[in-house]
Amino acid sequence: MSNTANLKKEYAERIAPALKEKFQYTSTMQIPVLKKIVINQGLGSAVLDKKIIDVAQNELTTITGQKAVVTISRKDSASFKLRKKMPIGVMVTLRRERMYEFLERLVRVALPRIRDFKGIESKFDGRGNYTLGIQEQIIFPEINIDSITKILGMNITFVTSAKTDEEGYALLKEFGLPFKNSKKD
Secondary structure, eight states: OOHHHHHHHHHIIIIIHHHHHHOOOOOOOGGGEEHHHHHHHHOGGTTTOOOHHHHHHHHHHHSSSSEEEEEESSSHHHSGTTTTEEEEEEEEOOHHHHHHHHHHHHIIIGGGGSSSSSTTEEOSSSSSSSEEEEEGGSTTTTOOOOOSSSSOOOOEEEEESSSHHHHHHHHHHHHOOOOSSSSOO
């Protein structure tokens, strides 16, 4: 609970006033805020091996502290050997306390374990939201490396109330997310 209080307190005391001054907001309601974090694992190989879904669901639940939901296909696709309503991935949407706890662990523990950031892809979507693609789940200390049967990647999407990518970038930079350059990726 102290981690949550730390990030919320840091946002209220340091980050929000800095953003208000930088972008010259007239109201505190204009200051961008982190709304939710969505973690998604697309598992195309689950079509052939059903156990991959269970393993991924357990790992994502362990990482986030919230039960992961199995996503299913919407259509048939012969080229992917896919039928409608087959499990094809897992996802979690984090809000409020769990969101701040996950962000704290991601920024302070998991991302520093990546050596050269070659396993990371990232982009802004034009509306202030940011997606971070991680190729290995083993960067999280909650995962026992000895029990890994398959390396799985994930997309972590940070949904903000920012109107532009520049505002979203400033918010996430203040939270401590590492970016490759000083400019937006």
